[in-house]
Amino acid sequence: MADQSSVRSRGMELLIAYHHNPSIQIRNQIVRLNVGLVRKIAHRVSHQCAEPYEDLEQIGYLGLIRAIERFDPTQGCAFSSFAVPYIRGEMLHFLRDKASTVRIPRRWRELQAQGQKVRESLTVSLGRPPKDLEIAQALDVSLSEWRESKLAHQNRTPLSLDATVAHQVDSTVTLGDTLLDTHYQTLQSLEEERQQLQGALNNLEEKTRWAIESVFFQEIPRKEVAQQIGVSPMTVTRRIKRGLGELMTLLKPSLAQVES
Structure with missing residues (x-):
């Protein structure tokens, strides 16, 4: 330790x-x-x-x-x-x-467009969805070329965030797991803002800082805060108003950086 x-x-x-x-x-x-x-x-x-x-x-x-x-x-x-x-x-x-986007050759893109029309036509004439071999024969291409073009098109189709992209012994990893973690981004941003605010508060006169923290952070009534430091509620209000003005001045550089 x-x-x-x-x-x-x-x-x-x-x-x-x-x-x-x-x-x-x-x-x-x-x-x-x-x-x-x-x-x-x-x-x-x-x-x-x-x-x-x-x-x-x-x-x-x-x-x-x-x-x-x-x-x-x-x-x-x-x-x-x-x-x-x-x-x-x-x-x-x-x-x-x-996770880069798959680039499909133009030949395969054209084959897919033609294949879609052939599939619809054969479905009507056969009364059922056609097999890959039947589509390939109608397109006058080899079965392997048709399947390769079809697979490339499927890989390019947007996936659900729940789609599994990797398997582990005791778990799976979804596409969503590989994306930017916005929760951590938010926590990171909030922590930076908290540090900036705390730094500005530390520059205030002690009783003024204490009054602001008591009223806004601890939600203590102003009348009770006034009793604790031995002043009137009006004095607490004036201290808070003055302190908030000082905070805005101290935080202006940070606010300007965020807006720029």
Whole structure:
């Protein structure tokens, strides 16, 4: 336990140093300290897809570096909680991008269009759906060429998100599992906003900050807050109004970045 505490303390020291003076040397030290986190997530994701663990691990380090670049150690958030959405998100981006669209040769596209018309005509004349051989003969092509064109067309047809794309010993992976995880994206965005807000609150006068947190975060009535700090409810209202104005000023750079 003492060793883990020491590692966390060292990690935060490096994150603070990097925040004030970014350098590749410090960043690489932070990466080495968080190798276990990347490997843990890579193992978890690798059990849900067909991609090699080693590839996912390498991609995960890109997400870790992104997290290091964007982490603000002054906001009081654990780095591991902040980094997980970046690491996992990078892996899911990688899996999504590998699912490229199949390009079908023009010859096969034309064959499919003709085959559809032949299928409809034969269905009427035969009174049943035609077999592949019958369609191939009507098109004057080999059975193998017709089947190859048909298979290519099927592979190009959009799949359901529930379609299975990989099988594991005890589970299956659907197409939806390989897409970008919007839940983690949302958590990541909310965590960044929480850090920005907490940083702005920390710059307020202590009683003003306490009044805002009590009323808006803890939902304590203003009258009760006034009694606790020994002022009138009107004074609490004025403190909150002034504090909110200061918060808007402090958060303007962040808001401008979001809007741009």
